[in-house]
Amino acid sequence: MQRRLxxxxxxxxxxxxxxxxxxxxxxxxxxxxxxxxxxxxxxxxTSGAELPIYRHRGEYWVAGRPGARYAIRARNAMGERIMAVxxxxxxxxVTGETAGVGQNGYVFGPRERxxxxxxxxxxxxIAAFEFAAAGNSYASRTGRPDDVGVIGVAMFRERRPxxxxxxxxxxxxxxxxxxxxxxxxxxxxxxPSSMGDARAKAAPPAGSAGNAxxxxxxxxxxxxxxxxxxxxxxxxxxxxxxSYVGKTTFERANSQPDEVIRIRYDSRENxxxxxxxxxxxxxxxxxxxxxxxxxxPGYVPDPPARY
Numbered sequence: 001m002q003r004r005l006x007x008x009x010x011x012x013x014x015x016x017x018x019x020x021x022x023x024x025x026x027x028x029x030x031x032x033x034x035x036x037x038x039x040x041x042x043x044x045x046t047s048g049a050e051l052p053i054y055r056h057r058g059e060y061w062v063a064g065r066p067g068a069r070y071a072i073r074a075r076n077a078m079g080e081r082i083m084a085v086x087x088x089x090x091x092x093x094v095t096g097e098t099a100g101v102g103q104n105g106y107v108f109g110p111r112e113r114x115x116x117x118x119x120x121x122x123x124x125x126i127a128a129f130e131f132a133a134a135g136n137s138y139a140s141r142t143g144r145p146d147d148v149g150v151i152g153v154a155m156f157r158e159r160r161p162x163x164x165x166x167x168x169x170x171x172x173x174x175x176x177x178x179x180x181x182x183x184x185x186x187x188x189x190x191x192p193s194s195m196g197d198a199r200a201k202a203a204p205p206a207g208s209a210g211n212a213x214x215x216x217x218x219x220x221x222x223x224x225x226x227x228x229x230x231x232x233x234x235x236x237x238x239x240x241x242x243s244y245v246g247k248t249t250f251e252r253a254n255s256q257p258d259e260v261i262r263i264r265y266d267s268r269e270n271x272x273x274x275x276x277x278x279x280x281x282x283x284x285x286x287x288x289x290x291x292x293x294x295x296x297p298g299y300v301p302d303p304p305a306r307y
Contacts, residue, residue: 034060037082037155037259038074038108043115045069045128053263056276060261063268063277064131064233071129072151074106075113083107083250085154085257086116088129088235089139090147094120098144101154101257107250119237123245128238131265137234148234150264154257158250230269 032050033039041050042062046069051062064070072093076082084106085092087099093116094104106116118126119138134140134148271277 033073033075034263035077035153035155035259035261037078037157038076038084038153038261040153040261040263041073042151042263042265043071043073045071045117054271054276056274060263061271061276062263062265063271064265066131066133066233066267069117069128069130069238071115071117072153073113073115074108074153076108076111078157079110081107081109081158081250083156083158083252085156087150087152088119089137089150090144091139091142093118096142099152101260102255105154105156107248117243118241120243120245121240124242126241126243128241130236130238131233132236134232134234136236138237140234141237149232149266150262152263153261155259155261157253157258159253228266228270229273230267232270233266 032053033041034053041053043050044065050073051064051070054061054063072086072088074084074086085099085101085103086105087093090099091097092099092103094106096119097103106114108114118128121127134145137145137148139145139148266274268277272279
């Protein structure tokens with residue numbers, strides 16, 4: 001089955017859907033997927049595992065590993081089509097433009113899931129997403145280093161077609177009504193329920209109720225990078241891979257996104273140093289002989305045999 005990628009509000013591409021989903025892994029804030037309209041996660045393509053997502057000061061973070069390929073896993077949680085405009089390091093993953101919410105994106109069918117694994121090069125190829133030093137990222141190499149280290153997904157609902165107007169039955173003219181009344185009186189007396197039936201047939205159909213729009217969300221804030229122990233990460237323009245897409249039409253219900261997901265990333269060392277990833281407290285070892293040189297819990301073992 002193929003999936004669709006959108007051209008603005010009219011045309012969309014479709015990428016190959018993924019198979020069974022990876023199991024959810026726990027992380028300090030709950031699960032490794034976030035989002036309401038769509039479940040978004042970051043997948044290590046070598047192990048197939050969804051990376052833990054850490055929530056710190058109102059923002060979401062994942063730890064990347066230099067040289068590792070990754071994918072943005074997206075699953076439509078709704079029973080309707082959703083369009084997702086995706087960006088990496090402030091660059092649209094489909095067109096390569098400096099990202100904006102009004103640009104091209106992928107269209108997901110109801111409950112559909114797929115891994116977006118690279119920069120779209122054509123209808124049949126991508127360049128893999130690969131964690132790399134910020135200076136080697138695609139954004140930096142194309143002169144756009146300011147937003148390196150962030151993954152974004154802007155989601156849009158589809159505009160529903162308006163129902164056709166109700167069919168209005170015109171009332172008969174006075175002459176027609178008088179003639180038909182005389183004919184009915186000459187044939188037979190009117191039944192007691194005939195007027196009630198005529199009124200029921202002339203009643204207009206009920207109108208349809210509208211759907212409430214979801215408000216767009218975006219996270220804010222910045223991580224203090226005091227003495228980062230390793231170079232910051234970005235996403236490189238990796239090796240070419242086969243990935244087929246098709247086209248479809250899609251009209252957004254609103255010009256602004258119904259939901260926005262932002263996930264920042266860096267190396268594990270930098271996230272630990274910044275306090276994003278908590279580390280367990282270790283027993284401080286004093287200078288000189290230590291009364292507790294071992295840290296592993298257990299019980300007293302038997303001594304070795306004398307002979």
